[in-house]
Amino acid sequence: MERASATVNRPPASASSGRLTAWLRRTHGPVNGVIRLDRRHLYILPTRGGIGFAVLLMAMLMTSLNYNISLGFALTFLLAGIGMACMWMAYRNMLDLAVSAGPAAPAFAGAHAVFALHVDNAEADARIGVEARTPLSDPAAPSSLTLDGHASGELPLRLRAERRGRLALPRVTLASRFPFGLFRVWSYADLPLSTFVYPAPESDAPPLPLTPRPDDADDGALVVASDDGIDQLRRYRTGDPLHRIAWKHSARTGRWLSRTGQTPRQPGCWLEWDAIPPAFETEARLSRLCAWVLAASDDMDIGLRLPGVEIPPGHGAAHRRACLEALSLWPERRAS
Known part of the structure; x- marks a missing residue:
């Protein structure tokens, strides 16, 4: 009698590792605007220093076994106990932290946008060396925070704003290597936070195109x-x-x-796309218009005309911000 051979389809190793990576990076979004680093979303692995420490312990253990050194056994087990305590302290240092979105400051293209994360510690123990990093973070300016018991603080994030538009905060990695850097505990946070990146203002822009206002x-x-x-x-x-x-x-x-009294009113002006020489490219035109918007004083009425967008004349900080946002999002934001 012939036996039917069954073929078992097993996923390749690369697919298994891909699923593991996807599981580790699964979305951890806020609930009521707050992300809590609970036990299900905390991960821990030894660092290079931790691996070296484990190799040293193994060498000490083998030496003590070969030469029957009682003090070597005592020292090995003592250091192993300290390592286990460090692992628990590292994990406890990040457990149950609450993270929420704070204010986000706009920036100009080529500079850094600053996002603020609000971190709350509801426990009595202090939290030491909590770091935050994103793929766009400035490596030269690491962001870390230390909190006392029952305290809260702001964790700033400096992101490179390479181009104008709306800059969304990417996935944030919150990590800690406390107490001795033997273990790294981390978690991910996905926060719906964004800001505007304005065009880089032209450095040597000509004066504002002032026009006399009608009576x-x-x-x-x-x-x-x-x-x-x-x-x-x-x-x-x-x-x-x-x-x-x-x-x-x-x-x-x-x-x-x-x-109005006897104070003379400053003449207003229209900042128009067509008033810039045709040889200028799109980004150069937006840079000049941005420089003109910044050069206008708070009490000067300015209007902005872009292809498909027109902002009536106005003055003040809110009006200037509206003009800069229109320059930032053009041509995505057009008049309906």
Whole structure:
């Protein structure tokens, strides 16, 4: 009788190692905005120093066995106990830390964007030498944090901002080699945090293309006499400070009016894509427009015109940030 031979399909070793790597790097996302480094998401392996320490212990053990040295046995077992205690302390140093997203500062292309991670220690034991690193981190500026018991702190991350646009925080590796560097304990954190990378401003940009503003008469401006002299009044515009609102005149006329006084208003300007010479490439045009936006003072009205994008004239820090964000995301963000 012939026996049917069964063929067992076994996955190759490379596929098994790939699944192991995928399991180690499985997504660890936040729950209610907080990532907790629990036992399921902590990994530990000996470092090079730890492997060397284990080899030394094996050599001491073999020597003590060959020559029957009682003190050698005692020293070997003592050092082995210290190593096991270091492994537990290293693991305990990272256990149950809570990590959440903090503020993210925008940057210019070619510089470094700074992301902040909020780390909270709810235990009574101190946490020493907690490090954070990403694939885009600056190797020359490592980020580490030490926390006391029942304390919290900020862990800054400096990422290279190589190109303009929106920079998302990649997977963060949180690790520690405390206490003696014999073991490395690490975990991963995936946080939904991003910031803007503005175009690099042109270093020798020409002056702002100032244009004379039309008279405010078409905007309802009028000159009236007041107790302290002559006031120049105009219709209220979004962003006008409260102390410049003419409350009496607004109540009398039934419409909101702002007081300009005798202070001359700086002329506004339009920052236009087409005003730049055609020989300039896209990034060079955006760099010049970025330099002009930064050169405008806070009380100067500026408007921005890009192909498909138009930001009306305005002033202040919020308006400048809106212009820089439009330059950062163009041509992804266009007028609908």
